[in-house]
Amino acid sequence: MITAGAAVQGTAHLAGGQGCQDAFKAVGLGGTAVLAVADGAGSRERSALGSHIAVNTACRVLAEGIPRAEDAPQVWTGWIAAAGARVVEDHLRTVEGVLSAVPAPGGPVRADALACTLAAAVLRPPWVAFLSVGDCFGTVLTRGPAGAGAVGAGARVRERCHLVLPPPVPGAAETVFLSSPGAALRLRSFVLWEPMLSGVVLATDGCASLTLDHPSVRELPPETGPLPSERFFCGLAATLRANGGDAEPLRALLSGPGAARTGDDLTVVCALTDGR
Template sequence: MIVAGAAVQGSAHLARGQGCQDAFKAVGLDGAAVLAVADGAGGRERSALGAHIAVDTACRVLAEGVPRAEDGPQVWTGWIAAAGARVVEDYLRAVGGVLAAAPAAGAPVDAGALASTLAAAVLRPPWVAFLSVGDCFGTVLTRGPAAAGAGPGTGVRERCHLVLPPPVPGAPDTVFLSSPGAALRLRSFALWEPELSGVVLATDGCAPLTLDHPSVRELPPEAGPLPSERFFCGLAATLRANGGDAEPLHALLSGPGTARTGDDLTVLCALTDGG
């Protein structure tokens, strides 16, 4: 398994002298990987800490009791739903402990000061399980036979699929792990895919860089955002070729084209390393 990730401070945050408020973490298991990315709320004073607590909590909880590759859908969907509820509960407990240990002068500070979104995934081919609170998003990669007539050297083609999309424009306000009722608004699901070759998580600032408007593929707007094959499949090919060195990913997120988002950018992926 190849695991690589990078986080880059957004241009708007840099201009304001504000540090990166994203966080990511990965844990390798026997034949599996746990990934988590988090995006601290921009206007909250301690959200960067909240994002780090979020990924630490998610990786710790999701590394426990991961179902086997041969287990069925009921096992996987039940496990990720229960784990998701526990992630929210443990996050709130950890944030409460931080606030109690270092109370602010004056008015009490609530958990919203450490507000963060979260997306996490557990990859154990042919299964991948996701949980999400907020606007981070996730893409699955698959490797299968190329279309007939694709030309020499293209017997196997990698494809990308946006399975955990960001909220649509005009959606209600972003939900954070510290929002009231966050556990009830958590998304969790599991996918069985025999051609599964990887999973990529990203914070919402990456959307302009990694997602295409449907018009790019001559589809109507209601088709929604589509994952950019140039980004995802190109990234996977690069990481497999260099053994997982994340420097090209960091350079990609730091390029001139990323200035249009202004937000912090974080991408984390796990890839099967087979040819």
């Protein structure tokens, strides 16, 4: 399993003297990977700390008790739902513990000062389990024969990308943070079983314009919604497999001219099978 990630400070944050408020983490467990990405709220002064607590909490909780690849779907769905509720609970408990241990000159600091969103995933082929609070998004990769009749040892293999955890649509309700009241009730969790599964990629919402295509690019109607860019996701997967997981090309992508127009922090973390 190959894991890689990068976080780049947004141009607007750089211009305003504001540090990167995103965080990511990936943990390799042999043939399994646990990964998480968090996006700190730009209006909250300690959201960067909240993001780091979130990804550490998610990876710690999700690394425990992962079902087996041969377990039934209800085992996987029950496990990720329970784990998601625990992530929210443990995150808030940790945040409150940190705030109580560090007195603030101006008086008590509320937990929402560390507000952040979160997306996390567990990749254990053929399963991938997701949980999400807020506006981060996720894509899965699959590898299979390039043509309908292409089978056998000499068949060409093509990788495809699928947006399975989309960002909110424009005009959606106010963003939910891990510290928001009722966050556990607003948490999304689900699992996918895919025999051709070859990877999963998580990203913060600042990456949307760089990594997602408008449906018109593929001559589809607007109501189709955003589509994952094969140029970005499949190209990134091929590069990381070729270089053994060196994240520098990913960092370069997030720092390039095409990314600068968002102004927001950009963070991507992924886990890929080795491609064999």
